[in-house]
Amino acid sequence: xxxxxxxxxxxLAEDHHQAIKLWLRMLTCTNLITxxxxxxxxxxxxxxxxxxxLLAQLERHPEGLRMGELSQRMMVTTGNVTGIADxxxxxxxxxxxxxxxxxxxxxxxxTPKGQAxxxxxAKVHEGWVIEFFEGLSTEEKETLYALLGKxxxxxxxxxxx
Amino acid sequence: xxxxxxxxxxxLAEDHHQAIKLWLRMLTCTNLITxxxxxxxxxxxxxxxxxxxLLAQLERHPEGLRMGELSQRMMVTTGNVTGIADxxxxxxxxxxxxxxxxxxxxxxxxTPKGQAxxxxxAKVHEGWVIEFFEGLSTEEKETLYALLGKxxxxxxxxxxx
DNA sequence: CCTCATTATTTTAGAGCTAAATAAAAAGTG
DNA sequence: CACTTTTTATTTAGCTCTAAAATAATGAGG
Numbered sequence: 001x002x003x004x005x006x007x008x009x010x011x012l013a014e015d016h017h018q019a020i021k022l023w024l025r026m027l028t029c030t031n032l033i034t035x036x037x038x039x040x041x042x043x044x045x046x047x048x049x050x051x052x053x054l055l056a057q058l059e060r061h062p063e064g065l066r067m068g069e070l071s072q073r074m075m076v077t078t079g080n081v082t083g084i085a086d087x088x089x090x091x092x093x094x095x096x097x098x099x100x101x102x103x104x105x106x107x108x109x110x111t112p113k114g115q116a117x118x119x120x121x122a123k124v125h126e127g128w129v130i131e132f133f134e135g136l137s138t139e140e141k142e143t144l145y146a147l148l149g150k151x152x153x154x155x156x157x158x159x160x161x
Numbered sequence: 162x163x164x165x166x167x168x169x170x171x172x173l174a175e176d177h178h179q180a181i182k183l184w185l186r187m188l189t190c191t192n193l194i195t196x197x198x199x200x201x202x203x204x205x206x207x208x209x210x211x212x213x214x215l216l217a218q219l220e221r222h223p224e225g226l227r228m229g230e231l232s233q234r235m236m237v238t239t240g241n242v243t244g245i246a247d248x249x250x251x252x253x254x255x256x257x258x259x260x261x262x263x264x265x266x267x268x269x270x271x272t273p274k275g276q277a278x279x280x281x282x283a284k285v286h287e288g289w290v291i292e293f294f295e296g297l298s299t300e301e302k303e304t305l306y307a308l309l310g311k312x313x314x315x316x317x318x319x320x321x322x
Numbered sequence: 323c324c325t326c327a328t329t330a331t332t333t334t335a336g337a338g339c340t341a342a343a344t345a346a347a348a349a350g351t352g
Numbered sequence: 353c354a355c356t357t358t359t360t361a362t363t364t365a366g367c368t369c370t371a372a373a374a375t376a377a378t379g380a381g382g
Contacts, residue, residue, distance in 0.1 A: 019294040030191040032316045104377045133180040135315025154296025155193045265360045
């Protein structure tokens with residue numbers, strides 16, 4: 001084996017190791033942040049991250065969203081959305097409505113109470129996220145955002161969507 | 162309000178929005194990757210991500226790890242580690258051993274079968290991760306790794322450890 | 323009409339995960 | 353040494369999530 005070949009092999013191996021290290025670090029950061037958010041949502045508002053997430057999606061879509069749309073946006077199964085929606089409906093924060101265009105569909109909307117409860121939480125939540133990322137400068141956040149955008153396109157682009 | 166103040170305020174608001182967008186994109190990328198890995202682990206090896214994660218930790222520490230050490234490294238509760246270890250022990254992949262230095266502790270180690278099963282999976286798993294990140298160049302991965310490192314230090318450094 | 327494939331939601335079974343309570347051993351303190 | 357606090361692992365109750373099966377409505381073709 002020549003020196004050039006050895007170098008190429010080494011560089012490839014390092015690149016492989018690099019991807020693994022990168023992935024583990026990314027996973028760690030995400031876990032740290034979700035853990036903090038989960039704990040604070042519980043302590044401050046006695047609610048959970050998926051409940052908050054569902055309300056956030058509805059708040060961005062006052063016209064309501066179907067269960068399938070919610071499951072796509074929240075990246076969970078429709079069965080999971082059903083369970084979370086059940087709880088929020090029991091708490092009076094969301095309402096199931098019939099879709100006039102398709103009787104198979106259910107459209108979920110925020111109730112006035114749900115809007116009020118969510119907007120109180122959203123302000124505080126935004127502050128937490130700002131705090132978590134304030135270790136990075138605006139330029140660094142911009143770079144990170146762009147790199148993750150490229151990663152996301154690659155992940156969505158090829159197989160197993 | 163003067164023009165300067167308005168600009169400052171606008172810039173701050175944009176910075177806030179930036180943190181939220183960044184966080185949501187980061188969460189999306191992580192969810193996409195974990196979803197792919199989970200599905201492939203199930204299809205190819207009939208196992209799950211937390212099981213794989215526990216085996217991976219033990220593989221890096223042939224001397225064994227205590228339940229508490231595992232829970233820290235896996236970023237889950239010790240109760241959760243107990244349950245996953247129960248399953249892996251029933252499958253004969255790990256073994257509980259008494260810690261001679263501390264009778265409260267349990268040291269978990271890979272069995273020979275566990276080593277064999279894991280190393281077969283690890284090779285394939287590494288290939289998946291390389292594939293997920295090959296949309297980025299070596300330099301881009303390096304930049305992403307560094308930025309996440311800075312983020313991680315900030316997250317660990319301040320309140321709520 | 324009537325079937326057949328598709329789409330939308332719910333239900334079910336089981337693993338994952340947390341927080342809190344428990345039990346046992348170790349470590350610190352007067 | 354006795355007493356208290358801390359540490360370590362397990363257990364328990366309850367929510368979260370998935371995959372797969374069950375319901376039910378839509379739509380296309382014959």
